[in-house]
Amino acid sequence: MNESGSASDDHGTVGPCVGDLAEGELLERIFPRLPHADAELLGPGDDAAVVLAPDGRFVVTTDTMIHGPDFRLAWSSAHDLGWKAAASNLADVAAMGARPTALVVALAMPKHLPVAVLDGFADGLRDACAELAPGCGVVGGDLAVSDVFMIAVTAFGDLEGRAPVRRDGARPGDVVAVAGELGSAAAGLRLLFSRGVDADGVPSAEAAAGLRRDHRVEVAAQLAPRPPIAAGVVAAVAGATAMLDLSDGLALDAGRLARASGVAIDLRAEDLGADVALALAGGEDHSLLATFPAATTIPAGFRTIGMARTGAGILVDGVAYDGRAGWDPYRDWDDASG
Amino acid sequence: MNESGSASDDHGTVGPCVGDLAEGELLERIFPRLPHADAELLGPGDDAAVVLAPDGRFVVTTDTMIHGPDFRLAWSSAHDLGWKAAASNLADVAAMGARPTALVVALAMPKHLPVAVLDGFADGLRDACAELAPGCGVVGGDLAVSDVFMIAVTAFGDLEGRAPVRRDGARPGDVVAVAGELGSAAAGLRLLFSRGVDADGVPSAEAAAGLRRDHRVEVAAQLAPRPPIAAGVVAAVAGATAMLDLSDGLALDAGRLARASGVAIDLRAEDLGADVALALAGGEDHSLLATFPAATTIPAGFRTIGMARTGAGILVDGVAYDGRAGWDPYRDWDDASG
Numbered sequence: 157m158n159e160s161g162s163a164s165d166d167h168g169t170v171g172p173c174v175g176d177l178a179e180g181e182l183l184e185r186i187f188p189r190l191p192h193a194d195a196e197l198l199g200p201g202d203d204a205a206v207v208l209a210p211d212g213r214f215v216v217t218t219d220t221m222i223h224g225p226d227f228r229l230a231w232s233s234a235h236d237l238g239w240k241a242a243a244s245n246l247a248d249v250a251a252m253g254a255r256p257t258a259l260v261v262a263l264a265m266p267k268h269l270p271v272a273v274l275d276g277f278a279d280g281l282r283d284a285c286a287e288l289a290p291g292c293g294v295v296g297g298d299l300a301v302s303d304v305f306m307i308a309v310t311a312f313g314d315l316e317g318r319a320p321v322r323r324d325g326a327r328p329g330d331v332v333a334v335a336g337e338l339g340s341a342a343a344g345l346r347l348l349f350s351r352g353v354d355a356d357g358v359p360s361a362e363a364a365a366g367l368r369r370d371h372r373v374e375v376a377a378q379l380a381p382r383p384p385i386a387a388g389v390v391a392a393v394a395g396a397t398a399m400l401d402l403s404d405g406l407a408l409d410a411g412r413l414a415r416a417s418g419v420a421i422d423l424r425a426e427d428l429g430a431d432v433a434l435a436l437a438g439g440e441d442h443s444l445l446a447t448f449p450a451a452t453t454i455p456a457g458f459r460t461i462g463m464a465r466t467g468a469g470i471l472v473d474g475v476a477y478d479g480r481a482g483w484d485p486y487r488d489w490d491d492a493s494g
Numbered sequence: 495m496n497e498s499g500s501a502s503d504d505h506g507t508v509g510p511c512v513g514d515l516a517e518g519e520l521l522e523r524i525f526p527r528l529p530h531a532d533a534e535l536l537g538p539g540d541d542a543a544v545v546l547a548p549d550g551r552f553v554v555t556t557d558t559m560i561h562g563p564d565f566r567l568a569w570s571s572a573h574d575l576g577w578k579a580a581a582s583n584l585a586d587v588a589a590m591g592a593r594p595t596a597l598v599v600a601l602a603m604p605k606h607l608p609v610a611v612l613d614g615f616a617d618g619l620r621d622a623c624a625e626l627a628p629g630c631g632v633v634g635g636d637l638a639v640s641d642v643f644m645i646a647v648t649a650f651g652d653l654e655g656r657a658p659v660r661r662d663g664a665r666p667g668d669v670v671a672v673a674g675e676l677g678s679a680a681a682g683l684r685l686l687f688s689r690g691v692d693a694d695g696v697p698s699a700e701a702a703a704g705l706r707r708d709h710r711v712e713v714a715a716q717l718a719p720r721p722p723i724a725a726g727v728v729a730a731v732a733g734a735t736a737m738l739d740l741s742d743g744l745a746l747d748a749g750r751l752a753r754a755s756g757v758a759i760d761l762r763a764e765d766l767g768a769d770v771a772l773a774l775a776g777g778e779d780h781s782l783l784a785t786f787p788a789a790t791t792i793p794a795g796f797r798t799i800g801m802a803r804t805g806a807g808i809l810v811d812g813v814a815y816d817g818r819a820g821w822d823p824y825r826d827w828d829d830a831s832g
Contacts, residue, residue, distance in 0.1 A: 197551060198658055203589035203739050204555035204651065206658050209547035213535060217542035218598045218648060220638045251541035260556045262600075262646045298646070300558045308600045308636070308646035310556060313542065320536055320544050401541050 174274065175267025179299050182274060189278035191285040193293030195257040195314070205295040207258050207312060214257075215313035215320065217248035223305040230359035231348050232379050234273040237307065238280020239380040244403070245311035246289050247383040247442035251401040253321035253392025254313030256289040256385065261309050264302035277307075280380075288385040318392050326398040326417035326447040328466045333458040335387035335444045337377055338406055339431055342438025344378030347371050383442035387457040391446045394455040399446040407436040407477055410445060411470050417447075420467030422474060427461040436472070436479055512612065513605025517637050520612060527616035529623040531631030533595040533652070543633040545596050545650060552595075553651035553658065555586035561643040568697035569686050570717050572611040575645065576618020577718040582741070583649035584627050585721040585780040589739040591659035591730025592651030594627040594723060599647050602640035615645075618718075626723040656730050659784070664736040664755035666804045668785040671796040673725035675715055676744055676767055680776025682716030685709050721780035725795040729784045732793040737784040745774040745815055748783060749808050755785075758805030760812060765799040774810070774817060 174182065187200060198206035207214070221227055221241055232240070242259060249256045261281065265274070285292045326332075347367050354360040368375050376382075383401070391399055398417055402409045406423070414421045428435040447464055454460055470477040512520065525538060536544035545552070559565055559579055570578070580597060587594045599619065603612070623630045630649075664670075685705050692698040706713050714720075721739070729737055736755055740747045744761070752759045766773040785802055792798055808815040 198660065202658075202660050203586040203737075204553045204592070204649075204658075206551055206553055206590070206653070209550055209552050212547055212550055213544055214547050214552055215542045215544055216596075216598055216634060216648075216650070218600050218634060218636050218646075220600045220602055220636050220646070222602055222638055222640045224641070225639055248541040252544070254542070258554075260554055260648055262556050262558045262648075264558055264560055264642075264644060296554060296556060298556050298558050300560055301563055302560045302642055302644065303562070304602075304640055304642040304644075306602060306640065306642075306644055308556075308558070310554075310598055310600075310648040311542075312554070315544070320540075320542075322536070322540050399541075 172271045173267060174265045174269045174271055175301065177271060182271065182299055185271065186274055186278045189275060189282060191282040191293035193258040193295050194291040196293065196295045200296050205260070207295055209314065211315060211317045213315055215249050215252050215254040215315060216310060217245055218308065218310040219245050219248065221307040228359040229305070230361045231352055231364045234276025235280040235283070236379040238277035239284040241307045241309045242281045242284035243288055243381050243383055244442055245309045246284070246292065246385045247401040247444070249311050249313035250383070250385045250388025251399050251444055252313060252315070253318055253388055253396065253399065254315045255389050256292040256311060256313045258292060258295045258312045259309055261294055261297040261307070263297070264300040264304070264306040266303060266305060267301055269305065288382065321392050321396050321399040323398050323400045323413045324416035326413060326419050326464045328419055328464055329450050330397055330447040330464040331450055331452065331454060331460055332421055332423065332445070332447050332462040332464060333454050333460050335384040335391070335457045337441045337443055338429055339434035339438035339441065340374055340377035341381055341440035342434055344371070344374035344376070345440070347374055348378065378440065381440065381442050384444060384457055387444050390455045390457060391444065394448065395452050396446040396448055399444055402441045402443045402445055403439060405437050405439040406445070407470050407479065413445060413447070414469060417464070419464040420469055420471055421462060422465050422471040423462035425473050427459065433479060436477065510609045511605060512603045512607045512609055513639065515609060520609070520637055523609065524612055524616045527613060527620060529620040529631035531596040531633050532629040534631065534633045538634050543598070545633055547652065549653060549655045551653055553587055553590050553592040553653060554648060555583060556646060556648040557583050557586065559645040566697040567643070568699045569690055569702045572614025573618040573621070574717040576615040577622040579645045579647045580619050580622035581626055581719050581721055582780055583647045584622070584630065584723045585739040585782070587649050587651035588721070588723045588726025589737050589782055590651060590653070591656055591726055591734065591737065592653045593727050594630040594649060594651045596630060596633045596650045597647055599632055599635040599645070601635070602638040602642070602644040604641055604643055605639055607643065626720065659730050659734050659737040661736050661738045661751045662754035664751060664757050664785040664802045666757055666802055667788050668735055668802040669788055669790065669792060669798055670759055670761065670783070670785050670800040670802060671792050671798050672781055672783050673722040673729070673795045674781025675779045676781060677769055677772035677776035677779065678712055678715035679719055679778035680772055682709070682712035682714070683778070685712055686716065716778065719778065719780050722782060722795055725782050728793045728795060729782065732786065733790050734784040734786055737782055740779045740781045740783055741777060743775050743777045744783070745808050745817065751783065751785070752807060755802070757802040758807055758809055759800060760803050760809040761800035763811050765797065771817060774815065
């Protein structure tokens with residue numbers, strides 16, 4: 157922060173900091189940027205919001221993103237953060253077979269963070285809702301000050317009269333299908349950890365900018381994923397017996413579905429793309445994994461990658477999978493800032 | 495943390511730390527301790543929960559508590575934290591005239607935090623729901639690791655067919671009434687800041703224990719408040735024209751109600767208790783401030799403290815209030831740990 161109370165960060169942003177404005181001023185500034193929810197009956201500004209739940213139920217999920225374990229400001233733009241916070245939560249709603257209706261967003265921000273970051277974050281929320289879940293918007297939230305930048309999003313969905321698609325409904329003989337990328341987000345994260353750093357290993361905005369240019373698809377999949385949100389409802393309508401969001405990698409998440417359902421999942425390596433190991437172990441794709449009865453026509457957006465069988469655990473081409481069941485470089489990452 | 499991975503903190507807790515257990519192990523440990531929600535159709539364990547919204551709408555509010563700005567582990571027990579996180583959010587639901595139905599809870603915890611703190615936190619959530627909002631429970635959440643202990647609760651409520659009681663409905667001539675304490679939480683906080691510290695001014699568990707013994711009411715009002723949650727529905731049924739939760743002090747919050755409604759609020763000093771200044775400025779009571787048409791019988795649990803008039807702003811005994819409009823010693827508190 158300079159003497160006039162403005163700041164410039166790695167992104168070249170200049171302007172007031174979060175700590176320079178009162179909470180009310182910050183709220184007035186970002187409300188107009190936030191996406192409106194069609195389901196909103198009463199929006200921000202009172203003790204609580206009121207949201208439509210037309211079929212007498214609502215789906216709810218919450219997920220937190222924390223600077224350090226979950227993101228780096230050197231790598232993610234503010235827009236990326238808002239986008240990913242929305243997208244990752246929308247995917248959980250979609251994975252129940254629901255249509256996302258609304259979000260509430262709690263932010264804890266360091267005082268020295270430029271207010272422009274808050275603006276960009278709001279724009280990212282807006283653009284993610286507009287592209288991935290039209291009609292979904294922000295109905296409320298909370299702003300707080302913290303030494304650590306933290307984002308907690310709670311997302312809501314409408315089941316439109318359908319039963320929720322749980323993870324425990326797969327049966328032997330069901331076809332296993334996926335909508336969305338496998339391994340791309342992990343490929344992007346691997347690139348960022350290996351080459352998005354300076355000579356001392358500290359996350360670098362300059363290095364990340366080069367990666368964004370040269371490896372656009374993978375880096376975007378990691379920093380601003382585009383999960384197939386609408387495919388959740390499509391799968392439910394088509395009769396999916398089980399579904400979940402791939403947040404921790406195909407092997408780990410398919411294992412959860414298999415365990416909950418009491419089946420084995422046998423995946424076909426040739427359907428998992430060029431890098432099978434990465435497809436199996438790579439997290440944060442937020443793709444949708446679903447099972448369908450064998451007689452079902454697999455709906456548009458999904459592709460078959462295997463079959464549920466009697467037994468337990470994950471197989472690849474009929475052989476028990478014993479590879480690394482997750483990809484999380486953050487886990488062992490040191491505390492270098494960035 | 496000692497060499498065996500266990501820990502002892504100011505509360506004398508010994509056992510494993512949060513960082514010693516996988517997220518799945520932590521969840522298995524706390525699920526049984528969490529309160530069940532009568533409105534839960536599908537609880538924790540899938541991508542999202544499903545909650546009843548019987549009248550086709552739900553009320554939602556979210557609030558964050560952050561170690562440092564909002565609480566100190568030296569002062570609050572883990573049970574206090576769970577209790578207060580629930581109570582403060584339940585009060586926002588109640589202030590809409592709704593019955594609280596469910597919570598989702600996102601926690602970010604330092605790795606070295608004893609798991610016993612998580613247990614106590616869950617017990618506090620459970621006990622607050624049982625006492626303040628029977629039938630309300632936890633339907634989902636998120637656990638994350640962070641250098642800063644942070645709690646984000648999102649709470650839901652059922653309007654049971656009624657219109658929400660907003661803050662903009664007060665009319666000149668309405669009676670102004672309050673349910674719950676005025677100034678007690680601030681008195682407790684003042685005691686903690688002045689006498690709950692060691693010789694160096696650092697928050698001290700030992701000093702706080704003495705205060706808990708000698709000033710039980712005030713310290714409990716600050717650390718584990720008991721807002722009159724059921725009074726929210728009572729006020730709505732009685733015909734309250736406006737209502738809000740007193741989180742930032744009577745003067746500031748009544749000012750918000752006055753501004754939203756386009757009226758002046760004239761408070762009677764003799765109805766504000768022994769310490770009028772503290773009643774006006776003291777935050778975090780989470781009492782309910784409501785206005786009722788003059789002909790209304792003020793419902794049980796509420797007491798009259800003034801009247802809405804034509805004009806603007808806050809008056810005390812007919813004179814414009816120009817006192818300190820909030821009480822927040824955290825705001826100027828240094829960064830001493832504790």
